[in-house]
Amino acid sequence: xxxxxxxxxxxxxxxxxxxxxxxxxxxxxxxxxxxxxxxxxxxxxxxxxxxxxxxxxxxxxxxxxxxxxxxxxxxxxxxxxxxxxxxxxxxxxxxxxxxxxxxxxxxxxxxxxxxxxxxxxxxxxxxxxxxxxxxxxxxxxxxxxxxxxxxxxxxxxxxxxxxxxxxxxxxxxxxxxxxxxxxxxxxxxxxxxxxxxxxxxxxxxxxxxxxxxxxxxxxxxxxxxxxxxxxxxxxxxxxxxxxxxxxxxxxxxxxxxxxxxxxxxxxxxxxxxxxxxxxxxxxxxxxxxxxxxxxxxxxxxxxxxxxxxxxxxxxxxxxxxxxxxxxxxxxxxxxxxxxxxxxxxxxxxxxxxxxxxxxxxxxxxxxxxxxxxxxxxxxxxxxxxxxxxxxxxxxxxxxxxxxxxxxxxxxxxxxxxxxxxxxxxxxxxxxxxxxxx
Amino acid sequence: xxxxxxxxxxxxxxxxxxxxxxxxxxxxxxxxxxxxxxxxxxxxxxxxxxxxxxxxxxxxxxxxxxxxxxxxxxxxxxxxxxxxxxxxxxxxxxxxxxxxxxxxxxxxxxxxxxxxxxxxxxxxxxxxxxxxxxxxxxxxxxxxxxxxxxxxxxxxxxxxxxxxxxxxxxxxxxxxxxxxxxxxxxxxxxxxxxxxxxxxxxxxxxxxxxxxxxxxxxxxxxxxxxxxxxxxxxxxxx
Numbered sequence: 227x228x229x230x231x232x233x234x235x236x237x238x239x240x241x242x243x244x245x246x247x248x249x250x251x252x253x254x255x256x257x258x259x260x261x262x263x264x265x266x267x268x269x270x271x272x273x274x275x276x277x278x279x280x281x282x283x284x285x286x287x288x289x290x291x292x293x294x295x296x297x298x299x300x301x302x303x304x305x306x307x308x309x310x311x312x313x314x315x316x317x318x319x320x321x322x323x324x325x326x327x328x329x330x331x332x333x334x335x336x337x338x339x340x341x342x343x344x345x346x347x348x349x350x351x352x353x354x355x356x357x358x359x360x361x362x363x364x365x366x367x368x369x370x371x372x373x374x375x376x377x378x379x380x381x382x383x384x385x386x387x388x389x390x391x392x393x394x395x396x397x398x399x400x401x402x403x404x405x406x407x408x409x410x411x412x413x414x415x416x417x418x419x420x421x422x423x424x425x426x427x428x429x430x431x432x433x434x435x436x437x438x439x440x441x442x443x444x445x446x447x448x449x450x451x452x453x454x455x456x457x458x459x460x461x462x463x464x465x466x467x468x469x470x471x472x473x474x475x476x477x478x479x480x481x482x483x484x485x486x487x488x489x490x491x492x493x494x495x496x497x498x499x500x501x502x503x504x505x506x507x508x509x510x511x512x513x514x515x516x517x518x519x520x521x522x523x524x525x526x527x528x529x530x531x532x533x534x535x536x537x538x539x540x541x542x543x544x545x546x547x548x549x550x551x552x553x554x555x556x557x558x559x560x561x562x563x564x565x566x567x568x569x570x571x572x573x574x575x576x577x578x579x580x581x582x583x584x585x586x587x588x589x590x591x592x593x594x595x596x597x598x599x600x601x602x603x604x605x606x607x608x609x610x611x612x613x614x615x616x617x618x619x620x621x622x623x624x625x626x627x628x629x630x631x632x633x634x635x636x637x638x639x640x641x642x643x644x645x646x647x648x649x650x651x652x653x654x655x656x657x658x659x660x661x662x663x
Numbered sequence: 664x665x666x667x668x669x670x671x672x673x674x675x676x677x678x679x680x681x682x683x684x685x686x687x688x689x690x691x692x693x694x695x696x697x698x699x700x701x702x703x704x705x706x707x708x709x710x711x712x713x714x715x716x717x718x719x720x721x722x723x724x725x726x727x728x729x730x731x732x733x734x735x736x737x738x739x740x741x742x743x744x745x746x747x748x749x750x751x752x753x754x755x756x757x758x759x760x761x762x763x764x765x766x767x768x769x770x771x772x773x774x775x776x777x778x779x780x781x782x783x784x785x786x787x788x789x790x791x792x793x794x795x796x797x798x799x800x801x802x803x804x805x806x807x808x809x810x811x812x813x814x815x816x817x818x819x820x821x822x823x824x825x826x827x828x829x830x831x832x833x834x835x836x837x838x839x840x841x842x843x844x845x846x847x848x849x850x851x852x853x854x855x856x857x858x859x860x861x862x863x864x865x866x867x868x869x870x871x872x873x874x875x876x877x878x879x880x881x882x883x884x885x886x887x888x889x890x891x892x893x894x895x896x897x898x899x900x901x
Binding site for chain 2: 243246247250253254257258260261264265267268271276363366367368426429430431434438440441513516517520521522580581582
């Protein structure tokens with residue numbers, strides 16, 4: 227008892243404090259991601275409802291974007307877009323300093339927009355919210371700069387783990403995409419935070435998986451050819467999406483500066499028109515991914531949804547709304563993969579797996595091609611399926627898609643988006659950052 | 664914090680000393696952060712409960728609409744409604760089973776099979792799940808698989824709803840076996856069918872038809888099918 231009262235016993239070392247802080251940040255970032263996802267569902271319920279008339283479906287994205295555009299222009303300029311590029315900048319260029327306003331702004335601007343039907347994902351914003359919350363906690367505790375910087379990937383991995391329910395992929399994403407160093411010493415902290423986040427996420431939402439995935443079987447060795455085709459098509463689709471997104475964004479940026487506040491609403495009008503034709507591309511759209519994974523789509527429907535989701539995501543993102551491209555990438559990957567699976571089934575002279583298996587591999591291939599995080603994509607799909615058999619086709623398709631995308635779109639999408647904003651982040655050395663203007 | 668951390672106390676360890684103020688502050692702030700996390704957890708949990716209630720209500724509404732559409736024969740509307748019911752409430756087995764039934768009836772066997780296989784993971788001996796899987800496997804010409812599912816359906820337990828009576832499953836199994844010229848197995852099942860036929864003319868007609876079909880395909884030992892007899896007041900047959 228006496229020993230407990232001595233100074234050495236009470237002394238809390240910096241590392242111990244950082245570890246405790248990592249756990250707390252993991253919990254807060256995880257809760258933030260869950261709250262964000264639930265708020266989008268609630269917004270969807272209040273804005274569109276379950277059985278909305280056509281005019282409400284068409285007008286909701288525009289009206290939500292008007293509100294969001296005003297908020298983004300007047301109060302939260304850092305909350306536009308995905309949030310992952312901003313998180314990378316905070317880590318590489320700003321010593322981990324993110325204003326707490328960023329988290330609030332992202333929440334307030336992304337929730338109505340995604341809930342109203344804009345084709346955007348919740349993972350990117352969750353990452354930014356998690357990283358901003360972590361940075362705020364570090365600043366509040368007056369941590370030294372290097373420690374503050376370390377908290378960015380910690381918050382990011384926790385938020386992604388809770389948002390996508392894949393802790394291993396979340397840790398890898400932080401290392402591969404945010405830190406851009408797979409050997410980073412921060413792996414321990416990111417793992418602790420990701421695990422804490424997933425624990426609270428499951429405590430609240432239960433153990434129901436994000437997707438119902440089919441059991442995977444490679445039916446015939448010749449089937450690998452179909453996966454090669456999927457990798458090639460996935461690579462081409464990735465390049466098309468990246469170039470389309472960057473081109474459309476450049477077009478919006480060329481508009482007069484005073485129109486910036488209303489650009490999201492212009493995007494909203496276009497999305498309203500798209501939703502009248504294909505309401506399935508609204509919002510995050512995981513229920514349709516689930517349908518593709520279970521082979522529930524016809525070929526023409528899968529192709530149509532893939533193309534329309536790409537167009538809708540380009541419009542939503544390029545017009546300056548707040549939301550990510552992570553979920554849309556998985557969406558059109560699933561549709562494209564499902565379509566390739568259906569074609570393979572019709573044409574292949576040997577038995578092939580169910581289209582749902584191709585949809586899964588397609589998700590990984592498009593993720594590798596667009597986000598350019600091939601290790602994350604392999605582990606993410608593996609974590610979703612928990613099936614070793616899928617690894618070989620997945621790696622084949624991922625690598626092909628990655629190589630083709632890298633060849634024809636040298637700058638990874640997040641780097642290219644930053645470059646459009648005047649921020650240059652070298653893909654070869656992530657620490658060499660140059661901010662223009 | 665790091666500067667403070669590096670200042671090792673040179674006083675006697677047995678002498679209680681005031682704690683380093685900065686550490687005290689950090690620990691206090693950490694405790695406040697924990698309290699905030701607890702409050703956030705409670706708030707998020709309430710929102711999740713509300714969201715869950717909403718999902719359950721939406722699921723029930725879409726399921727009812729699907730049932731109505733199915734009753735009036737609008738297969739596409741029923742399927743769309745069942746899909747929305749499943750999307751709204753992903754934990755409801757009856758909704759998934761209704762969707763699988765709708766899909767199978769509409770010829771979307773692939774998707775129906777995926778859903779049924781997933782349900783079977785949770786309820787491996789459920790009668791209806793196995794019965795539906797058997798019909799899909801039978802349509803796909805997968806003899807062994809279909810037979811296995813039919814057997815599971817015959818000797819399973821009802822866990823998900825109102826399953827078809829056992830004799831209906833057996834009649835279908837006999838027909839399937841005859842379609843695939845598995846006459847010995849068909850004979851065995853026909854013999855079993857005779858023992859469990861209900862006293863209804865329709866059931867006996869179906870069994871007679873199967874027997875006649877079997878005899879056409881191969882002369883077999885006669886199977887005595889008792890004629891329907893009126894039940895005695897105490898429930899037993901005379």
